[in-house]
Amino acid sequence: MSKILIRGAKILGGEPQDVLIDGETIAEVGTDLGAEGARVVEAAGQILLPGLVDLHTHLREPGREDSETVLTGTKAAAVGGFTAVHAMANTFPVADTAGVVEQVWRLGKESGYCDVQPIGAVTVGLEGRQLAELGAMHDSAAGVRVFSDDGKCVDDAVIMRRALEYVKAFDGVVAQHAQEPRLTEGAQMNEGIVSAELGLSGWPAVAEESIIARDVLLAAHVGSRVHICHLSTAGSVEIVRWAKSKGWNVTAEVTPHHLLLTDELVRSYNPVYKVNPPLRTEADVMALREALADGTIDCVATDHAPHPHEDKDCEWGAAAMGMVGLETALSVVQHTMVDSGLLDWAGVADRMSFRPAHIGRLTGHGRAISPGEPANLTLHDSAYRGVVDPAGFASRSRNTPYEGRELPGRVTHTFLRGRATVVDGKLA
Amino acid sequence: MKRHLISAADLSRDDAVLILDTAEEMARVADRPIKKLPTLRGRTVVNLFFEDSTRTRISFEAAAKRLSADVINFSAKGSSVSKGESLKDTALTLEAMGADAVVIRHGDSGAPHRLATSGWIGGSVVNAGDGTHEHPTQALLDAFTMRRRLVGADASTGQDLAGRRITVVGDILHSRVARSNVHLLTTLGADVTLVAPPTLVPIGVENWPCEVSYDLDSVVGTSDAVMMLRVQRERMNAAFFPTEREYARRYGLDGERMAKMPEHAIVMHPGPMNRGMEITAEVADSPRCTAVEQVTNGVSIRMAVLYLLLGGNEPALTATGTSTRTEESK
Numbered sequence: 001m002s003k004i005l006i007r008g009a010k011i012l013g014g015e016p017q018d019v020l021i022d023g024e025t026i027a028e029v030g031t032d033l034g035a036e037g038a039r040v041v042e043a044a045g046q047i048l049l050p051g052l053v054d055l056h057t058h059l060r061e062p063g064r065e066d067s068e069t070v071l072t073g074t075k076a077a078a079v080g081g082f083t084a085v086h087a088m089a090n091t092f093p094v095a096d097t098a099g100v101v102e103q104v105w106r107l108g109k110e111s112g113y114c115d116v117q118p119i120g121a122v123t124v125g126l127e128g129r130q131l132a133e134l135g136a137m138h139d140s141a142a143g144v145r146v147f148s149d150d151g152k153c154v155d156d157a158v159i160m161r162r163a164l165e166y167v168k169a170f171d172g173v174v175a176q177h178a179q180e181p182r183l184t185e186g187a188q189m190n191e192g193i194v195s196a197e198l199g200l201s202g203w204p205a206v207a208e209e210s211i212i213a214r215d216v217l218l219a220a221h222v223g224s225r226v227h228i229c230h231l232s233t234a235g236s237v238e239i240v241r242w243a244k245s246k247g248w249n250v251t252a253e254v255t256p257h258h259l260l261l262t263d264e265l266v267r268s269y270n271p272v273y274k275v276n277p278p279l280r281t282e283a284d285v286m287a288l289r290e291a292l293a294d295g296t297i298d299c300v301a302t303d304h305a306p307h308p309h310e311d312k313d314c315e316w317g318a319a320a321m322g323m324v325g326l327e328t329a330l331s332v333v334q335h336t337m338v339d340s341g342l343l344d345w346a347g348v349a350d351r352m353s354f355r356p357a358h359i360g361r362l363t364g365h366g367r368a369i370s371p372g373e374p375a376n377l378t379l380h381d382s383a384y385r386g387v388v389d390p391a392g393f394a395s396r397s398r399n400t401p402y403e404g405r406e407l408p409g410r411v412t413h414t415f416l417r418g419r420a421t422v423v424d425g426k427l428a
Numbered sequence: 429m430k431r432h433l434i435s436a437a438d439l440s441r442d443d444a445v446l447i448l449d450t451a452e453e454m455a456r457v458a459d460r461p462i463k464k465l466p467t468l469r470g471r472t473v474v475n476l477f478f479e480d481s482t483r484t485r486i487s488f489e490a491a492a493k494r495l496s497a498d499v500i501n502f503s504a505k506g507s508s509v510s511k512g513e514s515l516k517d518t519a520l521t522l523e524a525m526g527a528d529a530v531v532i533r534h535g536d537s538g539a540p541h542r543l544a545t546s547g548w549i550g551g552s553v554v555n556a557g558d559g560t561h562e563h564p565t566q567a568l569l570d571a572f573t574m575r576r577r578l579v580g581a582d583a584s585t586g587q588d589l590a591g592r593r594i595t596v597v598g599d600i601l602h603s604r605v606a607r608s609n610v611h612l613l614t615t616l617g618a619d620v621t622l623v624a625p626p627t628l629v630p631i632g633v634e635n636w637p638c639e640v641s642y643d644l645d646s647v648v649g650t651s652d653a654v655m656m657l658r659v660q661r662e663r664m665n666a667a668f669f670p671t672e673r674e675y676a677r678r679y680g681l682d683g684e685r686m687a688k689m690p691e692h693a694i695v696m697h698p699g700p701m702n703r704g705m706e707i708t709a710e711v712a713d714s715p716r717c718t719a720v721e722q723v724t725n726g727v728s729i730r731m732a733v734l735y736l737l738l739g740g741n742e743p744a745l746t747a748t749g750t751s752t753r754t755e756e757s758k
Binding site: 068110188191192193194195196197198199200201202204268270314315316317318345 | 514515516534535536537538539541545546558559560561604607631632633634635636657673751
C-alpha cells in the first residue's frame, strides 16, 4: 500500500494540518503525523480542498476528437484540480443511448485521470421531440442520473414536463439549457448597449429567464427536481431565488467566465469571447457573484467547450461558441469570489465539490476530508500569481478568454482515490 | 487619420472635415475632361466583396482608378471563398499578392475589424459595409452631400454640420448606414433623430448620441435633411411590422409629408430605393431628393479616403493641387 503524507495544508482554508493517505482512502488527519513509509508532500501555506467536481464538461468524444478526447479532457480536468467531471451529451453520435454513454464511461475509466460521469440526452438526437431512453441510460454501466440536451433547450413544455416526471423513477435530474429558441434566432451576443453598437444580433436575457421561470413552475407542479445550466443573468438569479424560497427542488450552476467577463469584451470582435449563453453585463456579473455567495446558485460548472483553432481564428459570425475552462476554473473562482471576500475556502469546497457531487448523486466525490473517506483531494497554492499561457494547456484546445491575463492561484497536486494525477502542477 | 477606416466612430471632427474637404478637391477633378490623378500610381487596391453590392464596388473601383491605382476585384461568388476558404486564407492570399489597401464588404458585423486587427494583412482596410454594423464611407458621402446642399460647395471648406437637424427614417435595427451616420453626423455637430417603428429600433439605442421618435410627422417639419433607409419587404414576415401598406402609411415619405419640410430641406436615400415602400416616386424624382447626387459624391469621398489612407502624410489639398497641375500639364 502506498502512503502519502500531505504536510501542513490548510484544510478548507483552516489551520494547518497533516493528512495521511493510505491506499485509496484518507487514513488520518491531525498535526505532526508520522511520515514513516510515506511520500511527503510539503503543503505549507496551501489550501486543501475535496477533489473538484464539474457538472458541465464537453469532452467531445465521440465525434470531435480534433478538439478534445476523453483522455485529453480528463488530463485538463486533473490539472484544474477536478476528480470528477460530467460529460455532456452533445457528441457525434449524441449520447442518447445506453451504448454511447457506456462508451464514454469506459473511456473515462481507461483514462485514469479523473472520473467521468456521462450525462444522457433528454431527447433523441437533442431534437427536442422524442424522449431518449432515459431508463436504459440510467440502468447502464454508466448509471446516468443527469440528463441534458445542453447546446439546445428542451423548449417544448410538454416534453420538458414529461422528462421531469419520468426521471423521478430513478432520482434523476434534468439539466436545462435555458434558451427560448425563437427569441434567439441568429443570436450572436448579449442584447443591450454593446450589441446595438456592434450590429450583432442580440441574445436577450428574457430568452433565458422565461424558460427558467417556466421550468421551475413545471418542476414544482410535477414534484421533480430541475437543474439550470450556466445561469447568466441577474433576472435568472431572482427567479431561482424565488423558486427556492418556495421550497422547490431547483438547483443552478454558474460558469467561471460569467463570474468575470462582460459583453464589453466583444467590442474586440475576437471570437474567443463568443460563448453561449453570451457574456452579459457588469450588473449581471455582480448579481451572479452575490448569488453564488449566498447559495442561490448552488455551484460553479465550467461548461468547458473546446474548439479547434480554425473555428475561432475567423470572423465573429463564423466562429463557434464556447470556451475551455477546466484548467482556469479554480483560479477564476479564487479571483472573483475568494479574493473579493465573497466566499471563503470552505465555501469554494461547497460550490465546487460538495454541491455539484450531490446534484449529480456522485457518492464517491464531494466528501469531507476526514479519515475513512476516499482520497479525492486538490491542493491549491493560492499565493501563486501567473499569466495564463494556453500553450501549456493539457486540453487539446486553446480557446481560452484568459490568454495573457494574470490570475491568482495554481493547483499543485490532485489526488484521485489516493493516486496523484497532478504533482507540482504537472500531470503525473 | 488612422491606417484603417473601420468605423465612423474612429474619425475625429478634424479627420472628418479633412476627408470632406479633400473630397471637394476630388470633385473638382471630376468636372475636368480628364478625370484622372496619378496619385496612387503603382498602388494596388483590392475590392474584397463577400456580399453582392455592385453599386458600392463600382464606386470604390471608379475612385481607385481615378487615382491611378491598380484595382483587383475579388468577389466571393465563384471564387475559392464560395468553396469554403476562410477569411483568413483569403486575406493571406491578398497579402501575398501585395495589396496596399483592401476594401471589404462582408455579411458579418466585425469582419473588417477582424481583418485589420488579426495580423493577417499589412495594408489598410476600408470597411465597405459589414453586416448590420457600419458603412463609414456611406456616412461620409451623406455628410458631404448635406454640407454641399446646406452650406454650399464653395463656402464649405473647413465647415462641419453644427446645429443641422438630420432625421434618419427606417430600419435602424438592421442598418449599418444608420449606425455610421449617427457616429459621424454627431461628430460633425449635427442633431440626429432616428424615426422607426419600435420593433426596428435596437435595444440599447438609449446610449446613442441621438433622439428617437416613433412619429415621422412630428419631426419632418423641423428637419434640414430627411434620410430614408431602405426597408426590406421580408421584414414583414418576421413581424417587424404588419403590412407593407401600414409601414408606408406611417413611415414612408410621400409628397404630402415632404411638403411639411422646411423649404431648404433635402431628402436623401442611400439606395437602392423601394419606391412605394419607404419613398414614393413623387418624392424620389423631386429636385429635393439627392439620391443620384449621393452616388456621384460617393466616388469623390472614396477617392478622398483612399488618398488619405494611402497617399502619405503631406497636406491633402496641396498634394492634390500639385497632382492636378501635373495632370493638366500633360
